[in-house]
Amino acid sequence: MILRTERLLLRPPQPEDLSALSRVFSNSDAMRYWSHSAHDSRSKTEKTLKGMIASSAETGLEFVIECNGEVVGKAGLWRVAELGYILHPDYWGHGLAREALEVIISATWERYPDLNEITAEIDPRNGASARLLTHFGFKLTHSARSTIQINGEWCDSDYYTLLRPDPDGPKPSVVF
Template sequence: MPYFFETKRLILRTMQAEDVEDITLIWGDAQVMKYSGGSSTKEQVSRSIESYQRLYEEKGYSTYTVLLKENSRIIGVCGFNPSNNENEIELIYHFNPNYWGKGYATEAASACVKDVKDRKPAIKKIKAAVDPNNPSSSKVLSKIGMTAKGTKWFDDTQQEELYYELE
């Protein structure tokens, strides 16, 4: 039985193997992944789904599949990656471009933060990094109450990024 939670318009649930086609429309899209280290193949997406399933089983948080309540369509992914510090996690979100600009990322990210704070009080810090050329993502973080702390070098993207925290 997948773990799930809801918002007004969205359902967020643990990733399932059969999500692979829809998630490849997101993680396989060069435009969507331009600021997140580039796109993935379907095989890589399939492995990521398995690793996010394990992450939920081991830690009780994950990156989730985001579905529209009205028609059950998969429109995005949103949730958390672990970090080197057990008490700190990184917020990420990627949406299918057909569904940008409708407030879905903000609604999903805000629900993920609330869910993890309610269920995992040991998590002390939620972090996020944004490419300076990706203002719509910065807006999402500001709207959910995260604070810009300056810039930091990131090895995965090989550049300075804006760095946000929620404590």
């Protein structure tokens, strides 16, 4: 599945994305609130990319994000139905994550008509991510302390859920 927005192309990951994704996953700012530390080798990114490709085959909704022909991040469901996303910091603050998630969330409801909710787990210190999720109607369901250790630091987690919209409500459009 390929999704398009006004500025973005979201497509399944492929082995040729390794260099571009290494640029994202090796960036310590991008990885500050991720579930593991910044990659210090291409082999770590290669392992992540293989997982993304497998997830894409499983869910059909794991994407690399292209802006102006350049891979700038990833977003999608890495398992049904947990949402994840990351952008290189050069692309923060331009509404690209919001643009990407809008079509991914719509595509999720269309692809999985029996799915009742989408979940997301974030580090509570990541205020931008919390604002992004709440923009789409995600609700904080619970928090947990010391859920993961990254670079010797124990980090907490906030868990969010987005319920399927009312079938009688407005329908967002998805561009394929």
